[in-house]
Amino acid sequence: MSVRKRRIYIDYCGMFILVLGLLVGSLMPLGGAASSPDTGTGHGGSHGNKNPGNGTTYSKKPFPVLSFDYEHVRLPFEISLWVLLASLMKLGFHLIPRVSSIVPESCLLIVVGLLVGGLIKMVGEDPPVLESKIFFFYLLPPIILDAGYFMPIRQFTENLGTILMFAVVGTLWNSFFVGGLLYGVCQLEGHKLAYVDLLSCLLFGSIISAVDPVAVLAVFEEIHINELLHILVFGESLLNDAVTVVLYHLFEEYSSVGSITFMDVFLGIVCFLVVSLGGIVVGAIYGILAAFTSRFTSHTRVIEPLFVFVYSYMAYLSAEVFHLSGIMALIACGAVMRPYVEANISHKSHTTIKYFLKMWSSVSDTLIFIFLGVSTVAGPHQWNWTFVVATVIFCLVARVLGVVGLTFVINKFRIVKLTSKDQFIIAYGGLRGAIAFSLVYLLNPKHFPMRNMFLTAIITVIFFTVFVQGMTIRPLVDLLAVKKKQETKRSINEEIHTQFLDHLLTGIEDICGHYGHHHWKDKLNRFNKKYVKKCLIAGERSKEPQLIAFYHKMEMKQAIELVESGGGAKLPSALPSTVSMQNIQPKKPSQDRALPQLSKAREEEIRKILRTNLQRTRQRLRSYNRHTLIADPYEDGWNEMLLKRKKMKELEKKMNNYLTVPAPPPDSPTITRARLASDPQAWGLKSVTESIPTIKVDLASPQSPESVNVVDEFSKKGSQPKEEEGGLTMKVPSPAKQRKDKTPDEEPQQRLMRCLSDPGPAPEEIQPLRSCSGCALHI
Amino acid sequence: MGSFQSLPDDHQYRTLSQKTGFSLEQIAILHNRFKQLSQNEETLRRDDLKTIQDLESNPIRYQIIEAFFDRRNFQKDGVGSVEEIGFEEFLTVMSYFRAPAHRITEEQKEEMRRAKLRFLFNMHDTDNDGTITLEEYRHVVEELLSRSGALGRETAKGIADAAMLEVASISVGPMAPDEFYEGITFEQFLKILKGIEIETRMHIRFLNMDTTVLCKQHCV
Numbered sequence: 001m002s003v004r005k006r007r008i009y010i011d012y013c014g015m016f017i018l019v020l021g022l023l024v025g026s027l028m029p030l031g032g033a034a035s036s037p038d039t040g041t042g043h044g045g046s047h048g049n050k051n052p053g054n055g056t057t058y059s060k061k062p063f064p065v066l067s068f069d070y071e072h073v074r075l076p077f078e079i080s081l082w083v084l085l086a087s088l089m090k091l092g093f094h095l096i097p098r099v100s101s102i103v104p105e106s107c108l109l110i111v112v113g114l115l116v117g118g119l120i121k122m123v124g125e126d127p128p129v130l131e132s133k134i135f136f137f138y139l140l141p142p143i144i145l146d147a148g149y150f151m152p153i154r155q156f157t158e159n160l161g162t163i164l165m166f167a168v169v170g171t172l173w174n175s176f177f178v179g180g181l182l183y184g185v186c187q188l189e190g191h192k193l194a195y196v197d198l199l200s201c202l203l204f205g206s207i208i209s210a211v212d213p214v215a216v217l218a219v220f221e222e223i224h225i226n227e228l229l230h231i232l233v234f235g236e237s238l239l240n241d242a243v244t245v246v247l248y249h250l251f252e253e254y255s256s257v258g259s260i261t262f263m264d265v266f267l268g269i270v271c272f273l274v275v276s277l278g279g280i281v282v283g284a285i286y287g288i289l290a291a292f293t294s295r296f297t298s299h300t301r302v303i304e305p306l307f308v309f310v311y312s313y314m315a316y317l318s319a320e321v322f323h324l325s326g327i328m329a330l331i332a333c334g335a336v337m338r339p340y341v342e343a344n345i346s347h348k349s350h351t352t353i354k355y356f357l358k359m360w361s362s363v364s365d366t367l368i369f370i371f372l373g374v375s376t377v378a379g380p381h382q383w384n385w386t387f388v389v390a391t392v393i394f395c396l397v398a399r400v401l402g403v404v405g406l407t408f409v410i411n412k413f414r415i416v417k418l419t420s421k422d423q424f425i426i427a428y429g430g431l432r433g434a435i436a437f438s439l440v441y442l443l444n445p446k447h448f449p450m451r452n453m454f455l456t457a458i459i460t461v462i463f464f465t466v467f468v469q470g471m472t473i474r475p476l477v478d479l480l481a482v483k484k485k486q487e488t489k490r491s492i493n494e495e496i497h498t499q500f501l502d503h504l505l506t507g508i509e510d511i512c513g514h515y516g517h518h519h520w521k522d523k524l525n526r527f528n529k530k531y532v533k534k535c536l537i538a539g540e541r542s543k544e545p546q547l548i549a550f551y552h553k554m555e556m557k558q559a560i561e562l563v564e565s566g567g568g569a570k571l572p573s574a575l576p577s578t579v580s581m582q583n584i585q586p587k588k589p590s591q592d593r594a595l596p597q598l599s600k601a602r603e604e605e606i607r608k609i610l611r612t613n614l615q616r617t618r619q620r621l622r623s624y625n626r627h628t629l630i631a632d633p634y635e636d637g638w639n640e641m642l643l644k645r646k647k648m649k650e651l652e653k654k655m656n657n658y659l660t661v662p663a664p665p666p667d668s669p670t671i672t673r674a675r676l677a678s679d680p681q682a683w684g685l686k687s688v689t690e691s692i693p694t695i696k697v698d699l700a701s702p703q704s705p706e707s708v709n710v711v712d713e714f715s716k717k718g719s720q721p722k723e724e725e726g727g728l729t730m731k732v733p734s735p736a737k738q739r740k741d742k743t744p745d746e747e748p749q750q751r752l753m754r755c756l757s758d759p760g761p762a763p764e765e766i767q768p769l770r771s772c773s774g775c776a777l778h779i
Numbered sequence: 780m781g782s783f784q785s786l787p788d789d790h791q792y793r794t795l796s797q798k799t800g801f802s803l804e805q806i807a808i809l810h811n812r813f814k815q816l817s818q819n820e821e822t823l824r825r826d827d828l829k830t831i832q833d834l835e836s837n838p839i840r841y842q843i844i845e846a847f848f849d850r851r852n853f854q855k856d857g858v859g860s861v862e863e864i865g866f867e868e869f870l871t872v873m874s875y876f877r878a879p880a881h882r883i884t885e886e887q888k889e890e891m892r893r894a895k896l897r898f899l900f901n902m903h904d905t906d907n908d909g910t911i912t913l914e915e916y917r918h919v920v921e922e923l924l925s926r927s928g929a930l931g932r933e934t935a936k937g938i939a940d941a942a943m944l945e946v947a948s949i950s951v952g953p954m955a956p957d958e959f960y961e962g963i964t965f966e967q968f969l970k971i972l973k974g975i976e977i978e979t980r981m982h983i984r985f986l987n988m989d990t991t992v993l994c995k996q997h998c999v
Contacts, residue, residue: 415878415979492942493971497899499923500839501980504902507843508876508983510833513812516984519833526836551938 012095016088020116023081024123026074085116086366104470106218106369110463113373120374127378130371132438136320139368140435142360143214144327145312147238148334149357155231162410162418163232166426167239170402171209175247177398178391179205185390193387196450199255204454206247207440208395208461212433213237213327214368215462219431219470226483229422233429241327242276248439249323255447279325283332286315290333291340291536298538304349305356308341340536368434375437376459382452391457392464395432403427421480428473431465432458495550562648795867799874809873813866822863823847838925842902847872851901858907878982892978893969899977900968910962913943946971 070077089112093100099108120127156163179202186193186201216237220230250268254260290311297304312333319329342350403426411417418426440458443451477484506522509515792806801809816831817823825844834840850857852875853868861868875898879891903911903919920942921935947960950967954960963971 415982416976491945491971491974492938493945494974496920496923496938496942497972497975500899500919501975503837503839503923504843504899505876505981505983507834507837507840508873510831510837511812511816511828511843511847512809512873512983513815514983518983522837551934551941554941 008095012088012092016092019081019084019088020119023078023085023116024119024125026070026078026081082367082370083363086363086370089370090362090366102471104219104222104466104474105366106215107467107470109366109369110373110376110466113370113375114377115373116370117374117377121377127374128371129375129378130368130434130438130441132442135368135371135434135438136326137317139364140214141313141316141326141330142357142364143217144238144316144330145309145334146357146361147213147217147234148331149308149312149338149353151331151335152227152231153335155227156235159228159231159235162414163235163239165406165410166232166236166403168243170236170406171206171211171240171243172247173402173405174209174395174398175202175206177205177401178209178394179203181394182387182390185386189386192384197255199251199260200448200450203248203251203255203448204391204440204457206244206251207436207454208391208432208458209398210240210244210432210436211237211430212435214365214435215431215433215466215470216429218365218369219466219473220429223474223477224485225425225477226485228416229425229429229482230485232422233426238327238331239276242272242279242325244435244439245323245325246272246275252443252447275323275325276328278322279319279328280332282319282322282324283315283329283334284336286311286318286329287333287336288536290337291344294337294341294344295536295538297345301346301349304345305352308337308353309356311337340533343537372434372437372459372462375441376463379441379455379459380452381456382450383456384453387453388457388460392461395461395465399430400427403430421482424480425473425477425482428469428476431469432462433466434462437462492551492554559646795870798867799870800877801870801874806870809870810866813869822865823869824863839922842919842922845905846898846902849901851907852898876981876983878984879978888978895977895981896969896972897965899972899981900965908962910964911968912962913939916943916963 086109089109090105093105093108117127179198182205183196183198183201186196211233213234216233220233246268250260250264250271254264290307293307293311294304297307312330315329315333316326319326345353403423407418407423407426436458437455440451440454443454445451448454502518502522506518509519792803792810795801795806796803799806813823816827818827825848828834828844828847829840834843837843845860846852847869848860848862848864850859850861852872854871875895879888883891900911901907903915905915905918917936917939920939924935924938943960943963946963946967947954949971950963951960
């Protein structure tokens with residue numbers, strides 16, 4: 001290995017050992033050293049012993065220049081150390097690439113947890129256990145919120161029936177199957193396990209049968225499986241929370257009593273509906289509140305992300321107050337608020353939210369797995385071969401049978417059927433995780449004397465699923481040639497036709513008189529557009545249809561791609577499409593063609609100008625680096641790129657099209673000033689640029705796709721500060737242009753004139769737009 | 780409303796069923812709907828379809844209605860449009876929206892895909908010259924965005940232009956400045972829409988139609 005790499009490893013190991021040492025050291029009893037400085041100053045008065053006053057009874061001690069007071073900061077210090085440890089672990093795994101490609105991260109983290117726990121135990125201390133309160137209040141919500149906020153709504157709703165079947169019916173089947181069979185095994189076993197009664201077994205079954213979202217996310221994210229399977233397993237893991245909550249409380253309540261009547265079962269069903277629907281309603285309410293609040297944040301952009309986080313967290317906590325499903329509340333909140341909030345908040349806030357959510361969920365996820373490892377070392381165990389092995393086997397069998405049976409039923413109603421490969425992945429992807437562990441940990445040992453045995457069994461199942469299934473799923477996916485996630489770029493034609501199809505199918509349904517799927521979806525969309533969007537989205541953005549938003553987004557991406565690929569250096573062929581507008585515009589043979597010849601020298605000058613512009617932009621761009629985030633990297637600096645790109649594209653078009661465009665009239669001084677103020681180096685070439693018609697960006701020509709969008713935006717938001725558009729040169733379209741459709745030209749012309757009436761202060765070369773206009777990021 | 784009438788209808792249904800692939804039950808339901816729309820006459824006219832209230836808010840309603848009266852969709856190799864259609868034509872147009880059967884071969888799937896995409900193509904290609912020209916495509920996008928009000932024709936033109944550019948660059952590749960790209964042919968249309976799984980997306984669940992719903996008076 002190279003010297004540099006070796007140094008990195010050594011540095012890293014050194015730092016890691018230091019942190020680990022601090023951690024272990026912090027857990028040691030340090031009470032003795034900490035007490036003496038305290039009592040002298042703080043507690044002297046309150047102890048009611050021989051020191052009544054302040055000044056008189058101080059014995060003369062040398063002034064403590066340096067004192068050690070650890071108890072003071074113990075708790076935050078320890079928490080920070082753990083978080084630091086978790087993050088360092090995450091760093092470490094990526095320094096060793098080979099290992100992380102074989103073993104999923106979750107396994108490695110559990111192993112680390114085991115090591116740390118072992119280390120602590122060796123020192124003689126009690127390793128900290130994953131306390132349920134910490135888990136449910138601090139570690140779980142960020143992961144769920146991250147999942148809910150970025151959930152692909154369209155696929156989720158398309159497959160909702162299937163997901164619900166798996167979540168509800170599948171989990172019920174698993175619980176009863178595992179619980180019942182375990183009871184049978186316990187009875188058969190005889191002396192050691194006879195004390196385990198049916199209700200306890202059923203409780204155990206219900207806890208262990210829930211597929212865990214944390215584990216599923218951790219493993220599935222690395223295997224890049226196709227979206228359908230991902231959303232099925234992941235959706236199931238989220239929605240089965242309601243079932244788990246109800247069953248857990250039901251069995252826990254009544255296991256002390258010892259029996260369950262039909263009334264209880266009926267109430268249990270009612271409770272399930274209340275828990276799930278109530279959770280969703282609570283989440284939706286908070287979501288709407290958050291969306292509404294975001295409408296007013298245009299002046300205090302800095303705290304926008306805070307609203308998203310706080311409202312979501314409150315939704316979770318509020319649901320927990322009523323014992324409703326907190327997970328469903330979080331998902332509902334995130335999903336409901338997202339389209340509206342994204343339309344309202346600034347681009348930077350959007351980035352902030354995304355980064356923070358990913359960061360928190362990543363740290364949580366790491367901490368959870370490490371703590372699982374530590375708790376394994378710490379927790380009170382009671383190993384019973386029969387019980388544990390039976391649990392593992394029954395879990396697997398139940399899952400497979402459940403999936404196969406349910407798919408058989410579901411396929412009758414689905415258009416896109418689930419193949420047996422899909423079924424295998426769904427069954428194999430049913431991983432258990434920390435939620436099950438925490439739920440068992442919450443059990444009261446007095447009521448449940450077999451709690452320790454349950455703990456051991458659950459940990460074994462978790463280890464089995466995470467290690468064995470987690471590690472082997474990747475080679476299995478490759479072996480079975482399961483369809484992977486497609487990294488296709490959505491083309492605008494597909495987008496147009498998706499919309500077209502939606503409307504077509506709705507229309508056909510109306511002609512058939514059939515109130516189907518599309519009809520209701522269309523009605524919901526219309527309701528959304530007419531009432532809801534007006535309430536929750538600030539200003540003009542509420543009217544923007546999805547197609548246009550998509551188009552803007554696509555243009556952004558193309559612009560950034562172009563600049564990033566060094567577009568300035570190879571100007572003429574830099575455009576991704578080597579077909580330009582005039583190839584598709586029908587020829588107008590009757591037109592009078594003026595031919596302002598462009599000499600080679602002038603062409604070169606134009607190219608040089610643009611090249612230097614772009615290079616400067618590129619250098620700026622390099623400070624925004626690529627991340628390993630699972631999101632599109634085109635966030636930063638999009639708007640500057642868009643402007644530059646427009647400039648270049650227009651230039652290219654002009655250079656191709658000068659045969660069809662008659663010479664425009666000379667510019668007005670205002671426009672010249674605006675143009676030249678923005679391009680400092682253009683000052684020197686003033687004489688050159690003015691006489692060339694092609695440098696001007698013809699914004700209002702209907703010929704160019706993106707031009708009109710910019711114009712429209714100007715007209716929409718008249719209050720946007722004009723100085724931000726300093727980098728753009730604008731030219732009023734020549735009235736002498738002979739186009740087929742003249743009337744649309746007039747309007748944008750007027751708008752442009754208004755725009756350019758005050759070019760604003762001398763702009764610097766690149767001006768960030770303060771808010772993302774018209775880029776409502778729809779799904 | 781009675782479904783299976785006297786014997787001649789039954790026989791008719793069978794032939795229709797063989798031709799279009801609908802089940803007898805579905806044909807009966809659709810026949811009821813046809814009769815309701817046409818006010819118990821034998822043929823359906825454009826005005827009958829225009830009276831459907833729910834269709835009012837659909838941005839592409841005119842294209843949809845035209846598709847029913849377009850001879851190219853009747854699978855009889857005709858061209859042009861007609862003023863009124865009978866039940867057989869109605870059913871033929873509806874058959875484009877059937878879901879693929881569970882076990883069909885790749886060839887059948889491909890055939891179905893072509894048929895459905897041909898329907899879409901015909902909707903766009905109004906002058907029936909075999910290509911979707913820029914003007915026609917612009918018209919399509921304008922109609923799609925017509926309900927959205929605010930942004931109007933300019934944006935629609937821009938989007939349509941970008942879409943045409945994309946098709947041209949995918950299908951034809953680099954073009955010299957004086958070459959002219961006529962329009963999207965059917966084969967190119969197939970190619971660019973490969974990403975959308977048309978055979979599964981373009982379908983209506985016919986069997987789930989509720990006859991009681993059909994009795995509601997939406998028309999008139």
